[in-house]
Amino acid sequence: MEYSLRRAEVRSLLWCRLLVLLAVFAVIGSPGGAAEEMLLLRDLKVGMKGFGKTVIHGRDIETFNVEVMGILSNNKINENVLISGKSILVRVAGKVIDDAGGIAAGMSGSPIYINNKLIGGLSSGWVMTDHTVGLVTPIEEMLEIWDYPLMTGRSADPDAPVRWSCSEPIRMGGREIRGIVECDDPAALGRDVAPDEAVFMRAAAPVVIQGLCEKAIDALNGRNKNRKFKMVPVPASVGPLPSLPTIPNQASGASGISDPLEPGSAIGVQLARGDINLTTLGTLTYRDGKRILAFAHPFMKKGNVSFLMTGAHVYHCFSSVEMPFKIGAPTDVLGIITQDREKGIAGEVGRFPVMIPIQIDVTDKDLKRTRSINFQIVRDPEVLTSVLESTLVQSIEGVIDRGGEGTALMGIALECTGSSGQKYNLRRENLFYSRDDIVGSLIEEVTGLFDTLTGNELEEVWPTRLMLKIEVEKRRRTMTVEKVEVKNTSITPGGMLEVWVSMRPYREKSVVRKVRLPIPLEIGKENLTLTVYGLTMNRSEEGVSSDTPVKEGGKAGREKTRFEETAHDTFESTIRSWVSAPRNSDLVFQLAVEGDESKKVKIDGREFLTEPTSLVVLGRVDSTITLSED
Template sequence: MNLFRLLICALVLLLAPAEKSEASQFTPSVPVLGVENLRPGMKGYALTVVSGREIVRFPVEIVSVIPGKGSPKHLIMIKASGSIIAATGGIAAGMSGSPVFINGKLIGAIGYGWNFSEHTLGLVTSFSDMASIWSWPEKIVSIPPAPALDDADKKKDQEDESQADEEADNGKEDKDEDNLVVPVAAEQLSSPLFINGISTRKALETAALLGRDNFIPGGGFTDAVPVEMNATMLPGDAITVLLAWGDVTIGATGTLTAVAPDGRFIAFAHPFLGRGAVNYPVARAYIHKVVPSLESPFKVGSPLQIVGTVTQDRPQGIGGRIGYFTPSISATLDFTDAERNIKERKRFHVVPDPFIGAKLTAGVFTGLIDDLWGRKGQGTATLTLNVQGRGLISGWTRTNMFFSDSDLAAAALKETSELLDVVFLNPFAEVYPLGITVTTEFSPMPKLMYIEGVNLKGESFSSGETVEVEVLIRPYRKKQVKKSFTITIPKDASGICEILVRGGGIEPLNQSAIVQGWKTIENFRQLFTEMSALETNNELIIEFNYEKRSKDGKGRFDEDEPVSKEEQELLSELKQRRLKDGTLQIFKSEFVVEGLLRKLITVTPGNSSQSDEPETES
């Protein structure tokens, strides 16, 4: 047993199956002030990080409390001021989740603002709205939660916040309620999405997959994002929610709002992706700079250490647990540039989300290849996909070849995305922890082979006879070569029949039994058996095809067998039977096989002699 599988077994023993945690009330380690106690003109402060890891505070003033009928139910309009806000150009994307305190008590967190407007105005999602995300159950792996902060730490935090609130109140004048402003078309302060390590075009596609129009550069300081055990996190800390990490980094930066004694936290004050119960790693973040912008200022950050997991992604904000670490998808790319004879390896992790995981993983593989190959264009690739995980005792492997005259990386990884979708969304069992390895060789040369002719020794044969089929093939810009195969004519064949020579994947054999409703895939093992039966593009396939007749020869069906056994076969069963009875031959080549040719023959029952007449092309 190899090292990877030993690690998988160890993880399976250590990690209990995913289960739903019951909803429970969220009580933060700081005092709370409800929206019913807020009045215009009240002053306080907000906490955030604008450089490095240092939590700073800036003054805020209540402008109005805006009731709503959806989620969140209350939005609190504030006006921010002070030297920090002047330097950042206003409330910035990435300040999402920055806690706001009035009279030393938490009222909520900054979550919304306006583009191309006065960036000192923002909307706060109330604490009661944010805490309501914990009314939904989590889907977590049962491991012990992180230890809670001790009472001395909590008391010190509360004293510091109360003192800072009093300082922010000094020298400020109250405003009349006549100055209330009702906001129009407020937008959530989109937590800046950063993508690093893949090509720009795949980064843009990934951003679109995640519902974003754009992204900013950003990544970890090292190839791996380390784990920090027993981390102590404070309101106002900069955090990053990760979707991919390692040689590729995809995530979003925001701010931690509050932590409960049991290690649970709330943050962002708006959804990240809005996917409900999730398992996304959360890391400390380092803020490089807040970039001023007329549209909206934004933070540029990088993840430092993973400290826990986001388990709630709801309209009112995100929440999770410090000290809880979820299993992830481990991915490896082994890339060979055949033209330069250079080999490189890239490794990354992806969140275990079955509904975006396959597309995200395949997109990262494609973006890595774009950069490693240094081009987008024509060529030929050989790609091997290997999947290891729980329920796959020996793993599963598929090798295929691909050619494209315009975008080889996208063409080669399209099948990988589709196959991973099947694995991630299979109805039988979760396969986490999951390891995916893509081993591929890329060349700009067209490694193609064309089918140019089919020759038979005659055009009339007897049922049960073995026929020699000569196939003329030509590798790209090389001499034509001949290959001979034998096909056995079934004993029940008669009349006009067909010998078909084609490339793999061209008019392929399919799962007609499933399409027509005669059978279904019944278990996990059978699923992978059928995936293994799929044709590959480097196959040269020779088929004998005929219309099966009833026993009396007068129709297509027998009364005692209205649907033939052949029509009820799964693809793997069909191929196995036809290879055994000689009506199917498959030759694996080192080229992508192009072309399809048919030859019609006449089959007579019994042992009638073979015709010596010259062949004709059909």
């Protein structure tokens, strides 16, 4: 009996210790104490009142009043099977709402409480009408985001509007409403709105930008026009941002990072950080330990993502007929955003995404000045190319302070890592000339490389570092192929072709380049076409005339080279082809069977030979070669 009592005491003691540990972990796992209580949809009634939390000035969380007006259902008119469930129609009030001008873009995700229990996050507001009426995404539906695996495909159409139906008509704005259309851009709906439907716009803050000029912002808007971003420049005078810690890998954390996040806190989702900053603001809805839910609507609706999560400082709320909006800037780096879904975004505090460091050095040889831009960008192909394009505009035009023609020498140093762990290093230098837009020519080269890199079908490859060195001058450094002469008295298989190429540098005297090309031994008896050209094929603007037939390029710019058409078995061979491909300053020689350019004749085992020059080579000349019968 004594033995059984001792065993019971031991079991009781162990259970007590376990309960204490669980209580401690519960307190640690939820900032400020135990996890918040939730009020589910089944217990929610029209007329219930409560409050919401948000930030409209600085970083201080303030409260506003909330009243439930109705429970809405998704009627799936948009045929998006991934969008279903309920939404809560609410009216908001109070000094905070008055100061903000109503439900403001940037308030999305603001937690809403009834009877001190969380019911969800504010997602949208009524546009052009009553800015005190909005929708709330139920918390039980937001919690489902945490169930998504970390590696999944993209979500459904990000631009599709969501339609909510009312079980009973709701009187708003002097009329009866039976349905609500929730979208990012009301103007895109056109006439696709019924008389008894109200249009609500998601309370997504504009993407605020630091470090970009107006033309660069226009370029970014052009790339992202389908995302309905409202790019708003913020002067860099607001002050420097905290530096981003060096993160060795995606799973790393950083000690010493402040962690002020709680429901109602303003947070930022950052796409680029450094001398260039692109951030959208929203509000944190719910936190469980390190995990967070926010926004209560999608950001870019890209599914699984790896974006940077930051704190945010709100400078001001601006009134607007369409919808008021917050303007602010990112502050501390706090973690990673891992999910971007219909019901909101999810992330983790203390773990950081892998960012791609980019350095762009630009020198204007005429003005004798140089500027360097350093920033980091998230690992997303679409974001990478669009942000890179806009920052190239900013980097180059910020130094040369002009547009238009010019010559530029650009060196690219790119480091990549494949899915197998294989590391690749790319180095290439090329010379460019444009009569109208030298900046655009450089952008096309860089963005084209990244589109090829991230979209290749052989291996998933991610850039890990990019360095660009660009030298620009207004002087035109080109020369045009004028004439090609074959000096042989007889041409036989296995012999050497003596070719003299006359070229004229811009506004200078012609020069002659003498080249010897080996004729393959196993060649047939067909006539051959020798093509001598530069990668820039458009000659019409150069005012060049020649007695030799010229095949014009159909489009100004670089000729499509053979390496782009060649199939490769490995990504490494693709990279080698890119690095060794002809440059704009190369004089290119190709042989083909006359009348059929697809039948290339290899010269020294290659489908083309190049002769380097110091100028951009323009034009193309074709010559017919007849082989001797002996």
